[in-house]
Amino acid sequence: xxxxxxxxxxxGLGRPSSTRLLADRLAATTRRLLEEQGVSVEVExxxxxxxxxxxxxxxxxxxxxxxxxAATERVVRADGLIAVTPIFxxxxxxxxxxxxxxxxxxxxxxxxxxxxxxxxxxxHSLALDHAVRPMFAYLRAVVTPTAVYAASSDWGxxxxxxDQRVERAARELADLVARGGAAGPVDPFDxxxxxxxxxxxx
Amino acid sequence: MQFGIFTVGDVTPDxxxxxxxxxxxxxxxxxxxxxxxxxVGLDVFATGEHHNPPFVPSSPTTTLAFIAAQTERIVLxxxxxxxxxxxxxxxxxxxxxxxxxxxxRVDLMMGRGNTGPVYPWFGKxxxxxxxxxxxxxxxxxxxxxxxxxxxxxxxxTPLQSFTAxxxxxxxxxxxxxxxxxxxxxxxxxxxxxxxxxxxxxIFWPMSHxxxxxxxxxxxxxxxxxxxxxQAIVGLGGQVFMRPSSQDAVREFRPYFDNxxxxxxGPSLExxxxxxxxxxxxxxxxxxxxxxxxEHVGDYQRxxxxxxxxxxxxxxVLEQLDILGEQVVPVLRKELDARRxxxxxxxxxxxxxxxxxxxxxxxxxxx
Numbered sequence: 001x002x003x004x005x006x007x008x009x010x011x012g013l014g015r016p017s018s019t020r021l022l023a024d025r026l027a028a029t030t031r032r033l034l035e036e037q038g039v040s041v042e043v044e045x046x047x048x049x050x051x052x053x054x055x056x057x058x059x060x061x062x063x064x065x066x067x068x069x070a071a072t073e074r075v076v077r078a079d080g081l082i083a084v085t086p087i088f089x090x091x092x093x094x095x096x097x098x099x100x101x102x103x104x105x106x107x108x109x110x111x112x113x114x115x116x117x118x119x120x121x122x123x124h125s126l127a128l129d130h131a132v133r134p135m136f137a138y139l140r141a142v143v144t145p146t147a148v149y150a151a152s153s154d155w156g157x158x159x160x161x162x163d164q165r166v167e168r169a170a171r172e173l174a175d176l177v178a179r180g181g182a183a184g185p186v187d188p189f190d191x192x193x194x195x196x197x198x199x200x201x202x
Numbered sequence: 203m204q205f206g207i208f209t210v211g212d213v214t215p216d217x218x219x220x221x222x223x224x225x226x227x228x229x230x231x232x233x234x235x236x237x238x239x240x241x242v243g244l245d246v247f248a249t250g251e252h253h254n255p256p257f258v259p260s261s262p263t264t265t266l267a268f269i270a271a272q273t274e275r276i277v278l279x280x281x282x283x284x285x286x287x288x289x290x291x292x293x294x295x296x297x298x299x300x301x302x303x304x305x306x307r308v309d310l311m312m313g314r315g316n317t318g319p320v321y322p323w324f325g326k327x328x329x330x331x332x333x334x335x336x337x338x339x340x341x342x343x344x345x346x347x348x349x350x351x352x353x354x355x356x357x358x359t360p361l362q363s364f365t366a367x368x369x370x371x372x373x374x375x376x377x378x379x380x381x382x383x384x385x386x387x388x389x390x391x392x393x394x395x396x397x398x399x400x401x402x403x404i405f406w407p408m409s410h411x412x413x414x415x416x417x418x419x420x421x422x423x424x425x426x427x428x429x430x431x432q433a434i435v436g437l438g439g440q441v442f443m444r445p446s447s448q449d450a451v452r453e454f455r456p457y458f459d460n461x462x463x464x465x466x467g468p469s470l471e472x473x474x475x476x477x478x479x480x481x482x483x484x485x486x487x488x489x490x491x492x493x494x495x496e497h498v499g500d501y502q503r504x505x506x507x508x509x510x511x512x513x514x515x516x517x518v519l520e521q522l523d524i525l526g527e528q529v530v531p532v533l534r535k536e537l538d539a540r541r542x543x544x545x546x547x548x549x550x551x552x553x554x555x556x557x558x559x560x561x562x563x564x565x566x567x568x
Contacts, residue, residue: 060467
């Protein structure tokens with residue numbers, strides 16, 4: 001049986017956090033859909049709140065602490081990523097952005113990513129498409145067409161609109177992840193560019 | 203094994219008094235520190251090169267020659283020489299001149315620099331950092347090794363029938379180290395030429411230094427310069443010492459907390475755990491530095507960063523006394539005892555000259 005790994009990055013600050021709640025629903029649905037295709041799934045959750053100090057230290061010193069390094073390695077190696085942020089001041093939170101700021105260039109290239117966000121009201125939902133999606137486009141990740149936004153009111157809604165959005169987005173991610181091929185970049189320490197090639201120039 | 207110090211040359215206010223030295227005071231302090239390094243028995247003094255405030259060492263060979271005139275034995279070096287933005291022709295001329303003035307007490311360490319605007323200020327593009335380091339250094343080697351050079355490259359005016367003067371002392375170019383914190387290409391470059399590789403080892407965890415050095419050693423062997431464990435490795439390090447570790451921590455903490463590079467980030471305790479920074483008694487410094495070889499193999503040069511973050515000159519000179527009297531003699535003895543016979547010392551002018559003469563004889567005998 002094929003196994004795929006899903007990394008879940010969640011930037012919620014509360015405990016419990018609705019951002020984590022949304023992340024868990026997306027991960028569970030993606031897992032179910034992959035398992036229906038005969039793919040077993042390992043989910044690894046990165047709670048950015050737990051490494052917030054290390055993230056700031058990394059911005060200041062230029063290198064990651066042990067827990068942050070472990071978290072970035074889990075994300076880089078995963079076959080797919082679910083990235084969920086609260087919307088603060090019309091965009092992703094600073095904590096969420098900091099995590100992606102300290103990643104090495106190109107490590108998310110070709111990575112299937114499902115983006116999602118939470119907010120107090122529905123009025124911020126387009127921040128996903130105006131802010132979060134362009135950031136992942138810059139990182140050359142493959143972002144699913146459907147992004148999922150959950151407002152506070154969604155958690156008490158009689159309709160199943162959020163369920164439907166979760167289902168659709170998870171299906172898009174599951175299809176990308178099932179295909180595989182996002183194993184991460186070549187380690188330059190394993191395979192250095194031979195010097196003759198550096199010397200002969202581009 | 204060589205022991206020495208390297209200086210960034212920062213003009214930083216002393217956080218305990220708020221007072222910053224003038225540029226004149228800082229430059230003279232650098233000289234005092236270098237003379238002290240020789241006095242306490244260290245082998246190497248290396249200066250950084252910067253072209254922006256708050257740093258003073260923009261003209262390394264001027265300062266190194268001034269130090270050389272007042273010393274007898276210490277090797278003058280750089281940490282680093284900007285191979286990206288300096289004209290390789292001028293590097294060839296400046297350091298060959300310094301060789302003659304110092305009777306060969308010169309080597310140098312190539313680096314790319316970490317200040318973005320320096321590239322455009324010198325007419326270069328930071329995105330070309332690696333290609334500049336590769337092309338410029340290749341030309342520099344030829345200028346030192348070939349009497350007449352015809353050359354054309356991407357970044358510099360072509361040269362026709364050019365002779366860099368003076369020629370290297372005794373026909374032996376200075377030994378070159380390549381310093382890089384995180385670029386595998388530079389470890390590869392050092393390995394290709396059989397030059398030395400230096401890791402600053404201050405700002406990153408030892409596990410990272412280990413990865414860079416391992417790559418350099420593996421490729422050194424690949425390019426046929428000897429066994430991997432015979433490659434020439436240097437490490438930086440950062441220490442602050444007092445007889446009791448509590449006193450060392452108490453005195454150094456304000457300098458750490460406000461240091462230009464890592465200040466206001468991790469705690470002194472966290473940073474000491476994550477990186478090779480050691481603040482404590484001389485014995486603690488000895489014990490920590492005896493472990494470095496377990497990560498990078500037996501190595502040839504250990505440089506310490508002593509004068510930064512606004513530490514007063516008096517304190518730096520005291521630190522050098524402790525380093526020279528209590529730490530280095532023990533490290534020298536212990537590390538020499540642990541190093542297998544087939545692992546060479548760092549090359550000096552004398553050993554390179556002797557090796558060159560031996561090679562000539564061998565060629566003659568054939």
